[in-house]
Amino acid sequence: MAVISATNLTYSYNSFSPPSLVGINIQLPPGSRTILVGANGAGKSTLLQLFAGKKLVSTPGAEVKIKDQDVFRNSPSGVTFLGTEWAMNPVVRGDISVAAFLDSVGGYRHKERRDHLLDILDVDLDWRMHKISDGERRRVQLCFGLMAPWDVLLLDEVTVDLDVLVRQDLLNFLKDDSEKRGATILYATHIFDGLNDFPTHVAHMRFGSFVTLPTPWDLSKKSTTLYQVALDWLKEDREFRKELERTGKTIARGARRNEAVPSDSETFYRKYDYSH
Ligand SMILES: Nc1ncnc2c1ncn2[C@@H]1O[C@H](COP(=O)(O)OP(=O)(O)OP(=O)(O)O)[C@@H](O)[C@H]1O
Incomplete structure (x- = not known):
């Protein structure tokens, strides 16, 4: 099927x-x-x-x-869809830490996968979303998008x-x-x-x-x-x-x-x- x-x-x-x-x-x-x-x-x-x-x-x-x-x-x-338009989303450019951002989108519910992804994507929970590079922001977004199975x-x-x-x-x-x-x-x-x-x-x-x-x-x-x-x-x-x-x-x-x-x-x- x-x-x-x-x-x-x-x-x-x-x-x-x-x-x-x-x-x-x-x-x-x-x-x-x-x-x-x-x-x-x-x-x-x-x-x-x-x-x-x-x-x-x-x-x-x-x-x-x-x-x-x-x-x-x-x-x-x-079903999860991840596309390039994410990079332009102003929501992920706010003055907020990565830890707070991921928690606000339910990261605590998938803690094990989240931590594994943080490790793979080499993301620091203390980063501030408005002060990171495009590539770093992309890594946070991938963690957010992929943490729910x-x-x-x-x-x-x-x-x-x-x-x-x-x-x-x-x-x-x-x-x-x-x-x-x-x-x-x-x-x-x-x-x-x-x-x-x-x-x-x-x-x-x-x-x-x-x-x-x-x-x-x-x-x-x-x-x-x-x-x-x-x-x-x-x-x-x-x-x-x-x-x-x-x-x-x-x-x-x-x-x-x-x-x-x-x-x-x-x-x-x-x-x-x-x-x-
Ligand atoms: N919003 C839109 N309105 C009208 N036509 C569109 C729109 N978005 C895309 N198209 C047209 O649809 C066709 C397919 O575009 P699509 O973005 O799906 O291609 P793609 O294979 O993903 O290209 P790329 O590799 O550049 O991302 C193109 O001819 C494009 O001009």
């Missing part, structure tokens, strides 16, 4: 935008850890947000379910500003946790370093559809790395787009990215403007 499923899922943000997702049909088994690969604008964040029940899908015949329940209408329990974890690139050691420890924790508790992870990322032995499945999205459905990733049978696979897929995407442009053809979604609307990661990078 699938724990996460989408059937005939087509989704547009509004009536004047081309659909951001087109005819998605996927099923993810319990305990799987799937990496979503796709170029900027491929539809990864949109898909994760829909699974998180953040938007209503009104396309006739479309179903978006977790644990066999409609994500929007029934809000299935045990989840059955389904939807991750939209949350490791961008973590240092490599913390990132690796976090990935090991997530993998271990999912193996021990049979919990399921769907993770969209552009960072493939150190990720080779993390997934059970990998999938490739392009222009709002799956080019490669979630496919088992068996490291023992691989002579390549996830990084190389992602690179090859993204090169194919670029060639595909160029060919469309050359021939003047369009596809269902039009290959017409809505340039006026930045994808989440573009918003994130624009916000932080790493160019200087």
Whole structure:
């Protein structure tokens, strides 16, 4: 049985935008850890947000379910969504200690997991939230987001500003946790370093559809790395787009990215403007 499923899922943000997702049909088994690969604008964040029940899908015949329940209408329990928008949330920039912040969001109820996460993420309970770096704030947020045990974890690139050691420890924790508790992870990322032995499945999205459905990733049978696979897929995407442009053809979604609307990661990078 699938724990996460989408059937005939087509989704547009509004009536004047081309659909951001087109005819998605996927099923993810319990305990799987799937990496979503796709170029900027491929539809990864949109898909994760829909699974998180953040938007209503009104396309006739479309179903978006977790644990066999409609994500929007029934809000299935045990689902955690972590995305980049956290970094911009003013609530976590207040003049408050990490200890007080985590307690105010129920940290005391999951003390053992909280302390384990504090250790992995190298977070100091005495830090003041308004005086820490973006990466440190991200670590506190991850502790907050992950301390309650989840059955389904939807991750939209949350490791961008973590240092490599913390990132690796976090990935090991997530993998271990999912193996021990049979919990399921769907993770969209552009960072493939150190990720080779993390997934059970990998999938490739392009222009709002799956080019490669979630496919088992068996490291023992691989002579390549996830990084190389992602690179090859993204090169194919670029060639595909160029060919469309050359021939003047369009596809269902039009290959017409809505340039006026930045994808989440573009918003994130624009916000932080790493160019200087
Ligand atoms: N609020 C919005 N309104 C209209 N269109 C949007 C909105 N947010 C995203 N889109 C469009 O939906 C498409 C998919 O965007 P999405 O953010 O899901 O891509 P992504 O694969 O997550 O990209 P990235 O890797 O850059 O985060 C893009 O063409 C984008 O322009």
